[in-house]
Amino acid sequence: MDEKQQKLSLKREVGLIGAVSLIAGTMIGSGIFMSPQTVISSVGSSGASLVVWASCGLLVILVSFCYAELGTVIQESGGEYIYILRTSGPVMAFMLAFSSILFVRPAGVAGISLSFAQYVVAPFYPECPPPVSVVKCVAAAAVLVLATVNCMNVRFSMSVQVFFMVAKVVALGVIVVGGAVMLAKGNTESFQNSFENSNVGINPIGVALYQGLWSYDGWNNLNYVTEELKRPEVNLPRALVIAISLVTGLYLLVNVSYLTVMTPKELMSSTAVAVTWGNKVLGSWGWIMSLAAALSAFGSLNGTFFSGGRVCFVAAREGHMPDILSMAHVHRLTPSPALIFTTVISLVVLIPGDFQSIVNYFSFTAWFFYAVTLSGLIYLKIKKPELPRPYSVPIVLPILILLVAIFLVLAPIIDQPQIEYLYVALFILSGAIVYVPFIHFKLCPGMFDKVTTFLQLFLEVAPAEKNL
Numbered sequence: 010m011d012e013k014q015q016k017l018s019l020k021r022e023v024g025l026i027g028a029v030s031l032i033a034g035t036m037i038g039s040g041i042f043m044s045p046q047t048v049i050s051s052v053g054s055s056g057a058s059l060v061v062w063a064s065c066g067l068l069v070i071l072v073s074f075c076y077a078e079l080g081t082v083i084q085e086s087g088g089e090y091i092y093i094l095r096t097s098g099p100v101m102a103f104m105l106a107f108s109s110i111l112f113v114r115p116a117g118v119a120g121i122s123l124s125f126a127q128y129v130v131a132p133f134y135p136e137c138p139p140p141v142s143v144v145k146c147v148a149a150a151a152v153l154v155l156a157t158v159n160c161m162n163v164r165f166s167m168s169v170q171v172f173f174m175v176a177k178v179v180a181l182g183v184i185v186v187g188g189a190v191m192l193a194k195g196n197t198e199s200f201q202n203s204f205e206n207s208n209v210g211i212n213p214i215g216v217a218l219y220q221g222l223w224s225y226d227g228w229n230n231l232n233y234v235t236e237e238l239k240r241p242e243v244n245l246p247r248a249l250v251i252a253i254s255l256v257t258g259l260y261l262l263v264n265v266s267y268l269t270v271m272t273p274k275e276l277m278s279s280t281a282v283a284v285t286w287g288n289k290v291l292g293s294w295g296w297i298m299s300l301a302a303a304l305s306a307f308g309s310l311n312g313t314f315f316s317g318g319r320v321c322f323v324a325a326r327e328g329h330m331p332d333i334l335s336m337a338h339v340h341r342l343t344p345s346p347a348l349i350f351t352t353v354i355s356l357v358v359l360i361p362g363d364f365q366s367i368v369n370y371f372s373f374t375a376w377f378f379y380a381v382t383l384s385g386l387i388y389l390k391i392k393k394p395e396l397p398r399p400y401s402v403p404i405v406l407p408i409l410i411l412l413v414a415i416f417l418v419l420a421p422i423i424d425q426p427q428i429e430y431l432y433v434a435l436f437i438l439s440g441a442i443v444y445v446p447f448i449h450f451k452l453c454p455g456m457f458d459k460v461t462t463f464l465q466l467f468l469e470v471a472p473a474e475k476n477l
């Protein structure tokens with residue numbers, strides 16, 4: 010049994026296609042079907058809104074170059090957590106794990122599942138908004154189904170990911186082609202004087218960027234599973250570039266298409282932009298867009314799960330979370346305890362959560378930790394230039410993006426202080442308070458022993474090794 014335990018590790022099952030779909034398939038989710046109206050309402054004009062979408066894409070492409078370097082220098086799974094642990098040390102890393110496991114990931118899962126549910130139930134309530142409880146139950150059901158799939162088999166959840174990515178690229182393709190046809194017919198009204206009425210305050214731009222960046226979030230997903238990726242030094246940078254350029258191109262064209270079919274005013278007042286688009290261009294087939302939006306969210310949810318469980322898993326392996334969370338199923342080789350834990354918390358967040366606020370707090374916290382991660386990269390470049398680097402970016406790049414990230418985190422607080430951001434900041438800091446007694450001083454060391462043994466037998470899991 011001992012020998013078997015030692016050999017247990019997650020397999021390298023993810024190839025280039027899987028990798029691209031893990032990134033693109035998570036990025037394309039709820040955002041492109043929910044956020045275009047919020048972006049244009051806050052910046053005020055079609056031109057400014059396209060600039061926001063393009064800037065988000067550019068920012069994400071540049072930051073992903075930095076992550077390609079990080080992921081090839083530190084080839085362990087766990088994304089920001091492991092990079093911060095190796096550069097800024099355990100306290101910061103624990104704070105990330107704590108916020109990520111208890112808030113960011115579950116919030117991501119809850120947000121996407123809510124938009125999935127919204128689009129699924131919409132056709133059944135044509136006259137009125139669907140009851141909140143129905144939406145939440147459908148969202149919870151989606152979370153449970155995907156949690157089960159991810160616990161069963163890595164390969165199967167990868168197939169789900171690839172299938173849904175293809176489906177949503179096709180759906181966005183339909184929107185692009187439909188828009189191109191309308192554009193060719195001379196619908197260019199929205200693009201005349203396209204910067205008229207723009208709002209260029211810090212706050213409107215900040216809100217628009219948060220919404221846009223939510224739609225692009227998931228670009229870092231592959232860095233969570235480096236140990237499961239075949240030939241990471243080649244496939245990680247390649248998959249990042251392919252996936253992010255694909256998504257950026259699609260998002261821009263889709264926004265052009267929305268604006269071709271609707272005037273900026275119509276876009277601002279539409280509640281489900283893809284459905285309005287569908288009704289205008291596809292007529293009685295308009296409901297297809299509702300289906301496409303639901304499928305898109307479902308695929309993104311799967312990707313979020315796939316990588317979300319991994320943070321928990323890696324943090325537990327480093328002794329930052331209870332042992333049980335670092336174990337993998339003895340036959341299926343999936344990190345089921347970590348997945349189950351993420352599911353439970355996601356369901357809890359789902360109860361009070363609503364989409365808009367989830368997006369804002371999500372982006373705020375996420376960009377705070379991206380900033381910490383980037384400073385880690387700068388540190389590595391200065392202090393450890395001798396490390397082997399299959400892939401390296403010029404140091405100005407992380408410095409530049411670090412400045413942008415700092416702006417993103419501070420702008421909404423300085424311009425329009427809201428008490429909620431203070432709560433989120435306190436929550437992130439409370440990680441450090443938990444760290445000192447429980448991790449540093451190891452108070453109550455055997456606290457979880459009995460539960461661990463019980464759960465280990467019950468879930469048929471055993472400690473998993475690093476896969477390097």
Ligand code: ARG
Nearest residue numbers: 036038039040223224226313
């Ligand atoms: N971009 C996705 C969407 O538009 C949200 C991704 C949430 N983040 C994540 N890391 N899974 O729905």
